[in-house]
Every structure is written in structure tokens, then in C-alpha cells.
Amino acid sequence: MRGAVAFSALLLFFLSSPSDAVKLRIARPPKTSSTGPRPPKVDASNNLINKNNERYTANITIMVNVALDTGSTDLWVYPPEGLPHFNDTRLNATLRYGDGSDFVTGDIGVGEFQMAQYTIPFQGTLDLYLIAPAADPLLYIAFLNVDEAASAEDADFDDGIFGLLGLGFNTPGSSGVNDAVQEAYGKNADWGQSVLANIFDQNPGGADYIGIALSRTGDQEETADASLTIAEYDSNYQAVANAPKVLQNPVNSGAWTVTLDGLSVNGKKISWPSTMEEAPPGKNIVHLDTGTTNIMVPFDQQQAIYSAIPGAVFSPDSYIPIPKFSTTYDVWVVPCNATPNVVASFGGQDYPIHPLDVTDIEVITSPDGTTNYTVCVGAFTDVGTIVEGASDALFGDSFLRNVYSVFDFGTGGGNTQTPFVQLLSVTDSTKSPQDLVSVRLAAMKNMPPEIDPLDLVKIFNLTEKPFGGAPSTPSGAVSFAPSILTSFISTVSLLAFISVF
Numbered sequence: 240m241r242g243a244v245a246f247s248a249l250l251l252f253f254l255s256s257p258s259d260a261v262k263l264r265i266a267r268p269p270k271t272s273s274t275g276p277r278p279p280k281v282d283a284s285n286n287l288i289n290k291n292n293e294r295y296t297a298n299i300t301i302m303v304n305v306a307l308d309t310g311s312t313d314l315w316v317y318p319p320e321g322l323p324h325f326n327d328t329r330l331n332a333t334l335r336y337g338d339g340s341d342f343v344t345g346d347i348g349v350g351e352f353q354m355a356q357y358t359i360p361f362q363g364t365l366d367l368y369l370i371a372p373a374a375d376p377l378l379y380i381a382f383l384n385v386d387e388a389a390s391a392e393d394a395d396f397d398d399g400i401f402g403l404l405g406l407g408f409n410t411p412g413s414s415g416v417n418d419a420v421q422e423a424y425g426k427n428a429d430w431g432q433s434v435l436a437n438i439f440d441q442n443p444g445g446a447d448y449i450g451i452a453l454s455r456t457g458d459q460e461e462t463a464d465a466s467l468t469i470a471e472y473d474s475n476y477q478a479v480a481n482a483p484k485v486l487q488n489p490v491n492s493g494a495w496t497v498t499l500d501g502l503s504v505n506g507k508k509i510s511w512p513s514t515m516e517e518a519p520p521g522k523n524i525v526h527l528d529t530g531t532t533n534i535m536v537p538f539d540q541q542q543a544i545y546s547a548i549p550g551a552v553f554s555p556d557s558y559i560p561i562p563k564f565s566t567t568y569d570v571w572v573v574p575c576n577a578t579p580n581v582v583a584s585f586g587g588q589d590y591p592i593h594p595l596d597v598t599d600i601e602v603i604t605s606p607d608g609t610t611n612y613t614v615c616v617g618a619f620t621d622v623g624t625i626v627e628g629a630s631d632a633l634f635g636d637s638f639l640r641n642v643y644s645v646f647d648f649g650t651g652g653g654n655t656q657t658p659f660v661q662l663l664s665v666t667d668s669t670k671s672p673q674d675l676v677s678v679r680l681a682a683m684k685n686m687p688p689e690i691d692p693l694d695l696v697k698i699f700n701l702t703e704k705p706f707g708g709a710p711s712t713p714s715g716a717v718s719f720a721p722s723i724l725t726s727f728i729s730t731v732s733l734l735a736f737i738s739v740f
């Protein structure tokens with residue numbers, strides 16, 4: 240039997256002397272003996288820190304922050320001072336995100352990987368020369384040592400985030416690192432596989448899933464703080480075991496894409512013809528992606544959601560900055576006290592989306608610079624064509640905060656079955672409207688005035704765009720794997736810290 244691995248999102252990436260080896264270490268509780276009692280569980284309920292609903296971080300001896308991303312697979316690091324030494328495989332790779340204009344490129348390195356006592360030897364043969372002989376049995380992982388990144392990364396670097404840890408699939412096309420390794424060393428080379436695959440491989444026959452809870456800032460509901468666990472549920476959300484299994488669809492998509500039964504606003508299901516042939520009649524396929532900050536849906540569905548909210552005004556090609564990501568400058572301005580009842584359904588169950596996650600509150604300055612306003616803008620933005628052929632929508636953190644989510648790769652217990660997710664609702668739709676009113680009231684006490692959305696839209700209806708707010712336009716020259724394409728690094732949501740010392 241495999242012991243459960245609780246994982247405190249603790250990553251250490253270091254150059255140790257005297258061995259001068261590159262290591263990635265994931266902290267875990269003491270190893271369980273196969274026959275003895277289970278070890279005390281690590282309290283996973285408080286191991287992530289929520290930064291403004293945009294970043295989820297964990298504490299460590301810090302040198303480099305990495306984001307955790309269910310929407311991609313590879314590990315890359317870009318420490319500000321670079322890695323002084325690392326074992327270079329002399330393979331390079333370029334990993335593309337979002338619309339493809341966001342990328343990192345560099346050399347693939349191999350480093351020792353350790354999870355406390357819970358370690359296994361490197362399994363490759365071809366590249367043993369690349370790695371240091373270790374005193375302790377260690378797992379070696381491949382990562383990308385980035386030497387160039389798109390300017391889209393700058394915002395994250397400004398936030399002190401210098402890396403990404405993918406929590407997605409090793410399917411061909413999903414992992415630039417694994418693909419490069421297999422291209423060079425053949426299909427049997429497995430040392431380019433993801434960190435998660437390496438962790439799961441340590442216990443053949445064990446459970447192969449992760450559990451993620453995201454917290455919400457300014458939330459008066461009693462929700463526990465964010466957590467990430469591996470092969471174990473957060474003890475606050477054991478009931479997720481009874482949640483319906485929502486299967487990956489399309490199967491082998493290489494991404495956490497699943498069937499969405501529907502999306503409703505104020506009790507009315509919105510019309511949403513799917514672009515995916517794998518979608519059952521009347522249903523859609525959405526990508527669950529912690530690496531996307533908001534929820535990205537097609538234009539028509541964005542219109543349907545916000546036009547159902549009294550007082551909401553659409554500002555096309557707007558000058559109002561969008562704090563999140565959109566493929567257009569279209570913005571919905573919504574009264575800050577609006578409490579729309581938006582519900583997503585998966586596996587026959589309803590998952591209400593807290594009204595605090597349907598709009599985002601921000602302060603904007605009038606184009607003439609004289610006046611500040613408080614404005615609430617729609618958190619559902621236009622997905623454009625970036626998921627074309629891969630899914631109908633990106634359901635990022637604005638949705639995932641409303642559920643405890645388990646992502647099961649389907650390879651546990653010695654079986655191979657279709658990957659699936661299980662979602663446990665953590666939003667109480669009977670309390671959330673009152674919650675929104677008190678949270679927003681409290682916040683707006685110290686903020687500039689909110690004016691009528693129509694008046695605000697008129698003030699910002701100019702000919703010049705003074706603000707950014709939308710990602711850069713797609714570059715026609717790039718090609719990228721669909722499953723990599725769907726993860727915005729700049730909207731990453733979970734963080735661990737990597738340290739170099």
C-alpha cells in the first residue's frame with residue numbers, strides 16, 4: 240500500500256555544496272511504513288497564502304517563486320541571478336503559453352529531486368552522466384533553465400515570481416521538456432516527464448491525484464485557507480470523495496478539460512452551442528486551469544451573463560482597464576452591489592459562483608487624471624480564439640475558488656482509467672449575496688466613489704487608449720501545443736517558493 244503524500248507546496252531548489260548538485264525538494268510528512276500505522280497528517284489547510292485572489296503562495300526559504308499551474312506540465316525556473324551551476328542536457332526548448340506570444344526558452348537541465356525520506360533513484364540510463372552520483376537515493380527531474388522570456392512575463396517577475404511548476408499531463412504535445420527529451424533520446428526516455436509523474440511513479444499502485452483549495456480574499460464565509468495535497472485530500476474537504484467523477488473530455492486531451500453541463504444566470508440556463516464535437520448535446524467542454532486568474536468564455540456567453548444583471552453596462556473596445564485577462568478590450572461595468580446568481584453545473588451537480596467572483600473591484604483614474612472612481616468589472620472575459628479546438632472556455636481561479644477540486648490522473652491503483660476531476664462546492668448561495676454586500680460595503684468605505692456605470696462608461700469613451708489591460712495579440716508565426724496554449728503564466732494562481740543556495 241502506498242502512503243499518502245501530503246505536500247505543503249514547499250519546494251526547495253538548490254545548489255548544495257559540497258556535491259554542487261541541483262536539487263528540487265518537496266517537503267512531506269515522515270515516511271509511513273508499509274505495515275505500520277499512518278503518520279500524523281500534515282495540516283494541509285493552511286499551507287498556501289492568498290495574495291489578492293491573484294497569487295497563491297507558500298512560505299519557504301526563498302530565492303525564486305514558482306507558480307503552480309494545472310494548465311501546463313513543465314517546470315521552469317528563471318532566477319534573477321541565474322543558476323550558477325546546473326547540469327545542462329544541451330537540449331533546449333521553448334514553452335508557449337496563452338495565445339502563444341507568451342513564452343520562455345532555455346536549456347533543459349537535470350537536477351536531483353528529493354521528498355524528504357521519500358525518494359527513489361533516477362530511472363534513466365542514457366543520461367546518468369549528466370547527474371551527480373548522490374549519497375542518498377534521489378529522484379532526478381528535468382526542468383527548463385530559462386534564459387529568455389517574453390515581456391508578458393514581466394508582470395510576474397515584477398511580482399517576484401520566477402518560475403512555474405506545471406501540474407498537467409505528460410501526453411505528447413503537453414510537455415515541451417518531455418517532448419524534447421524523447422525526440423533526442425527516443426520514446427523510452429522517461430526522465431523528461433513532469434514532477435508530478437515522477438512523484439506518482441515512486442509508488443506504483445498508489446493514488447495519483449492532487450487536491451487543490453483556493454481561498455478568497457475579503458470573504459466572510461468560513462472557508463479554509465488554500466492548500467495543495469498530493470494523493471491525499473485536505474482534511475477539511477474529505478466529502479469530495481463522494482462528489483461525482485467528471486471525466487476528462489476529450490479523453491487524452493492532455494489537459495484538465497471536462498464536460499460542463501451548463502451555466503445559468505439567475506436561474507436561467509444560458510445558450511451556449513459548443514464548438515467541440517466531443518461535447519454531449521447541449522453541453523460544453525471547459526478547461527479547469529489554476530493558471531488562469533479569471534473565467535474566459537466566448538463573447539456571446541459573456542454578453543448573456545452580464546446583460547442579465549440590472550444596471551450593468553457593456554463598454555465595447557473600452558478604455559477602462561481590465562485587471563484580468565481578455566483577448567479584447569471589451570469590458571462589462573457592473574454595479575458593485577450586484578448579486579447575480581451564476582451557477583456552473585458539472586456531473587449533474589450545481590456549483591454556485593460567489594458574486595464576489597463574478598466581478599472584480601478596482602480603482603481607476605479618469606483619462607484627464609483629475610478623478611478616481613471605484614468600478615466593478617466583469618470577471619468573465621472574452622476567450623477569443625485561444626482555446627479553439629481544445630475547449631469552449633477556460634475556468635480559472637474565479638471559478639476554482641468556489642470548489643475544492645481533486646484532479647485524478649486515473650493511473651492510480653495499478654489501473655489505467657480516464658482521468659477525472661471531483662468538485663466539492665464550498666460556496667453557499669443562500670449566504671453569498673449578503674456576504675457580497677457586507678464585503679463590498681466595508682471595502683468601499685476607504686475607496687473613491689462609485690458612479691452610475693453608464694456615466695462612467697461615457698467618461699472613458701475616448702479615442703486614445705491610455706491603459707493596457709488586454710494581453711498582446713497572437714503572433715501568427717508561432718505554433719504551440721493546444722494544451723500549453725491554454726495557460727496564462729501571467730495569471731498564475733498557486734505559488735511555491737524555490738530557493739537557490
Ligand SMILES: *[C@@H]1O[C@H](CO)[C@@H](O)[C@H](O)[C@H]1NC(C)=O
Nearest residue numbers: 259260261325326369370371
Ligand atoms: C553534474 O553532473 C556531474 C557528473 O555527474 C557531477 O559531477 C556534478 O556534480 C553535477 N552538477 C550539478 C550542479 O548537479
Ligand SMILES: *[C@@H]1O[C@H](CO)[C@@H](O)[C@H](O)[C@H]1NC(C)=O
Nearest residue numbers: 285286287288296297298299
Ligand atoms: C509565512 O511567513 C510569515 C512571515 O514569517 C508568517 O507571518 C505567516 O504566518 C507564514 N504563513 C504561513 C502560511 O506559514
Ligand SMILES: *[C@@H]1O[C@H](CO)[C@@H](O)[C@H](O)[C@H]1NC(C)=O
Nearest residue numbers: 330331332333334344345419
Ligand atoms: C534551440 O536552439 C537553436 C540554436 O540557438 C535554435 O535554432 C532552436 O530554435 C532552439 N529550439 C527551441 C525549441 O527553442
Ligand SMILES: *[C@@H]1O[C@H](CO)[C@@H](O)[C@H](O)[C@H]1NC(C)=O
Nearest residue numbers: 602603604608609610611612
Ligand atoms: C487616484 O489614485 C491614485 C492611486 O491611489 C493616487 O495616486 C492619486 O493621487 C489619486 N488621484 C486623485 C485625483 O485622487
Ligand SMILES: *[C@@H]1O[C@H](CO)[C@@H](O)[C@H](O)[C@H]1NC(C)=O
Nearest residue numbers: 553554555693696697700701
Ligand atoms: C462612445 O463613443 C462613440 C463615438 O463617439 C459612440 O458612438 C458611442 O455611443 C459611445 N458609447 C457610449 C457607451 O457612450
